Amino acid sequence: QIVANGVVVATRPVxxxxxxxxxxxxxxxxxxxxxxGDTWIVVxxxxxxxxxxxxxxxxxxxxxxxxxxxADGDGAYTGPLQAP
Numbered sequence: 135q136i137v138a139n140g141v142v143v144a145t146r147p148v149x150x151x152x153x154x155x156x157x158x159x160x161x162x163x164x165x166x167x168x169x170x171g172d173t174w175i176v177v178x179x180x181x182x183x184x185x186x187x188x189x190x191x192x193x194x195x196x197x198x199x200x201x202x203x204x205a206d207g208d209g210a211y212t213g214p215l216q217a218p
Contacts, residue, residue: 135178136165139214143167148179172212174200 136144144165152159167175181194202211 135180136167137176137178138167138169138173169203169205171214172205173203174211174213175203176200 135142144167146161146163146165148159148161150159152161177198179194179196183194184190185192185194204211206212
C-alpha cells in the first residue's frame with residue numbers, strides 16, 4: 135500500500151512472480167502519484183502467513199519511514215494539519 139497523508143492511494147499485491155530465484159520477494163514498481171501540496175508518504179507491506187510458532191496468530195507487516203514532499207517549493211514541509 136502507498137499511503138499519502140493518511141489515505142491509502144495505491145495498492146499492489148506482491149506475488150511469487152515478483153520473487154528473484156534464491157532471494158526474498160522484492161518489488162520494483164513505480165506508482166504515479168499527483169500531490170496538491172506538501173505531502174507525507176509511507177509504504178506499508180503486509181503478509182498473509184502466520185508468524186507462528188514465535189508469534190502465533192500474528193501476521194508480518196512493515197512500514198517505511200515517511201517521505202516528506204515539499205510540493206510548493208517553499209523550502210519547508212507544512213503538514214496537512216499544520217497552520218500555513
